[in-house]
Amino acid sequence: MMYEKKKIIVVSNRVPYNVIKSNENIKYKKSVGGLITALDPIMSKRGGLWIGWGGQAGINHSLGIKANVWHKSKDEGYSLKFVNLTKNEIRGYYHGFSNRTLWPLFHGFMFQSHFNNKYWEYYLSVNRKFASEVLEEISGNELIWIQDYHLTLLPNLLREKNKDLKLLFFLHIPFPNYEIFRVLPRDKQILKGMLGCNLIGFQTKTDACNFLTCCKEILNLKVNFERCEVIVDERSVSVKNFPISIDFKKFNNLSQNKDAGKVLKSIKKINSDIKLIISVERLDYTKGIKEKLLSIERFFEKYPEYKRKVIFIQICVPSRTKIREYIDLKKEVDELVGRINGRFAEETWSPVKYIYKVIPQIKLISFYKASDICLVIPLRDGMNLVAKEYVSCKSEGNGALILSEFAGAAEEMKKDSIMVNPYDSEEVADSINLALKMPVEERKKKIFALRKIVKDKDIFNWAGNFLNYFIKTFENSGD
Ligand code: GDG
Numbered sequence: 510m511m512y513e514k515k516k517i518i519v520v521s522n523r524v525p526y527n528v529i530k531s532n533e534n535i536k537y538k539k540s541v542g543g544l545i546t547a548l549d550p551i552m553s554k555r556g557g558l559w560i561g562w563g564g565q566a567g568i569n570h571s572l573g574i575k576a577n578v579w580h581k582s583k584d585e586g587y588s589l590k591f592v593n594l595t596k597n598e599i600r601g602y603y604h605g606f607s608n609r610t611l612w613p614l615f616h617g618f619m620f621q622s623h624f625n626n627k628y629w630e631y632y633l634s635v636n637r638k639f640a641s642e643v644l645e646e647i648s649g650n651e652l653i654w655i656q657d658y659h660l661t662l663l664p665n666l667l668r669e670k671n672k673d674l675k676l677l678f679f680l681h682i683p684f685p686n687y688e689i690f691r692v693l694p695r696d697k698q699i700l701k702g703m704l705g706c707n708l709i710g711f712q713t714k715t716d717a718c719n720f721l722t723c724c725k726e727i728l729n730l731k732v733n734f735e736r737c738e739v740i741v742d743e744r745s746v747s748v749k750n751f752p753i754s755i756d757f758k759k760f761n762n763l764s765q766n767k768d769a770g771k772v773l774k775s776i777k778k779i780n781s782d783i784k785l786i787i788s789v790e791r792l793d794y795t796k797g798i799k800e801k802l803l804s805i806e807r808f809f810e811k812y813p814e815y816k817r818k819v820i821f822i823q824i825c826v827p828s829r830t831k832i833r834e835y836i837d838l839k840k841e842v843d844e845l846v847g848r849i850n851g852r853f854a855e856e857t858w859s860p861v862k863y864i865y866k867v868i869p870q871i872k873l874i875s876f877y878k879a880s881d882i883c884l885v886i887p888l889r890d891g892m893n894l895v896a897k898e899y900v901s902c903k904s905e906g907n908g909a910l911i912l913s914e915f916a917g918a919a920e921e922m923k924k925d926s927i928m929v930n931p932y933d934s935e936e937v938a939d940s941i942n943l944a945l946k947m948p949v950e951e952r953k954k955k956i957f958a959l960r961k962i963v964k965d966k967d968i969f970n971w972a973g974n975f976l977n978y979f980i981k982t983f984e985n986s987g988d
Contacts, residue, residue: 515976516651517557520643522603522659524561524589525549540564541826541867542791543753543894544656544681550756551972556586560642563591566599592642594635601631604832607659613834614693615658615682616795616889621834624694636662636702644670652976655706657681662698665705676706677979681753682891683917684716690723700728704741708979710751712891712917717750738982747982751975752921755897757960757967763874764902772875780858784945786821787880789873789895790887791828792865794838797888797913797931798825802845802861804886804937809853809860811938816853819945821884822862822876839865877902882909882944885916886931892917896926897963904960906953909944911937921962925955 525545526537539545552559594602605628614622640663643653654677655663664676690696700723703709711717717737724739725732731740739746763769786805790796805821825842829835846863853860868876877883883899893916900910912919912926919928927940944952 515980517552517555518643518646518651518653519548519552519557519559519656520639520653520660520663521548521559521561521656522607523564524559524591526563526589528563528565528591543892546755546894546898547753547968547971548656550759550968552587554586554969558588558590558646560590560639560646561592562594562603566594566596590642590646592639594638598631598635598638601628602635603659604829606632608829608832609834610693611658611661611699612682612795614689615685617683617685617689618795618889619689619692621794622693629695633662636660636666639663640666640670643667647671647674649673651675652677652979654679662702663705665702668705675979675983677708677710677975678703678706679710679751679753679975680716680891681712683713683889684711684719684723686719687722687726690719691727696723696727700724704739704746706746707983708747708749708975710749710975712750712752713920714750715920716891716917717748721748745982747978749978751971751978752917752966753892753894754963754966754968754971755894755901756969757897757901757964760874760898760901761904761964763871764878764904766871766874768871769875769878769902772872772879780817782818784815784819784882785876785880786819786882786884786941787824787876787899788822788884788886789824789876790826792825792835792839792842793828794834795887795889797886798823798842799838799845800888800931800934801884801886801937802842802849804931804934804941805861806845806849806852807934808938808941809849811935812942815942815945816860817855817858819860819941820858820862821860822864822880824864824868824873824876826867827865874898874902880908882911882941884911884937884941885918886911886913886929886937887916888913888931890916890918896922900956900959901963903956906956907949908956909947909952910956910959911940911944921966922959925958925962 521544525540527540529536529538609623610628639660652675656679664678667674667676721732721734724730737747737749739748788801809816846861849861850859877899885893885896887893896910896912896918910926912922912928913931914928927944929937929940
């Protein structure tokens, strides 16, 4: 493939490793999240440089990483460059504008979006800081692939310095419609920032279309919806959906490893007929964890015959734990789990098993493999990779996916999933009952169809499509 030849520089808020200092030693610990699950296999395979923050304030000073560029071992394919952020920058740019302004607004939680000019100033200055870190690494022929909502200003900041750069952007979260987006003070700056790119990728057609509409209505730019392009300063910017995916083969293979059977064996020891429902996500209000617990409560209320026969397992990864909304959510989820277990539990059975920590990937796969149903019902989600991981771990076809109509994944996976509105606890409770009663042959047919979608459109296919589309449009534009 053509893209194989180009050097890639990925730029994202965080590099995929947390840097931890213990007893003067520096340790690198892989972090968890959708962006990393998707991009790490690509970068590991084809090499390049990944630039981002290391997850702690003052990293290159306090941890003594002077060179700033750390090369991983030879068999792992890419290098990391750390961007140093101060505590105030983290507060304003990361906790503030990125996660208290843009994150809620882009997910449609308009009234939860806090605009504060101090947040904006930090967001701008940190995007400038990233720009100078990137410019130091450029020799001329690289593809610079910027990721996500933390860095929307970066493309244009780079373009202003060098008009010949090849800049790509991918937004991992939804892009809101015009009526929601225009509520944001600095909406114009965000659009202009992103338009510094040659190609902007979104998860779904709707996201791409929302962006094009905003360019037309807010910036008054010439937009061609059919050709998926915007004209800015006589430059053409391509805008297209590229639904992100996972390394299907890796999940499929790991699920056949003997360690992946352990969860099932230990649970079946206690009760051989037990049915398991699994949910996995960062503890985030967009994931609809509270609403889901209410649906689980409704399920046991409406279908008491499943008491002692079904366990709901909720795995939550701690996320953004310093932000008020996330601290409050944690408390509410803890209380709800307590209430439901208190209400329905019996001596040898509790309806909800709640795990609030990062578990090793092989254990996660073991949970996927053991579960009869995967409940992926966010209130809003860019894509949702858990849905794709679950079906990839189901080589025997013994599972069912209940999916929210508001997850980006619905665009590709709705036909063979059980689709629900996550706000409707009655519908979710009935869908669980339906999935549990579904005849084996029908379950298999659906899971195999879903596996085919993820297998045919895996993460390598995604990267190839994205980069080749860029090269094609770039060459056609005569630049
Ligand atoms: C953003 C967008 C979009 C979770 N718990 C554990 C664990 N995980 C892994 C899962 C999965 C990833 O975290 C979560 O990915 P999602 O896609 O579900 O969600 P976000 O983190 O919100 O990602 C999202 C994504 O970017 C990619 O574009 O799909 O819409 O919000 O890979 O497996 N991994 C391990 N232990 C855990 O306990 N090892």
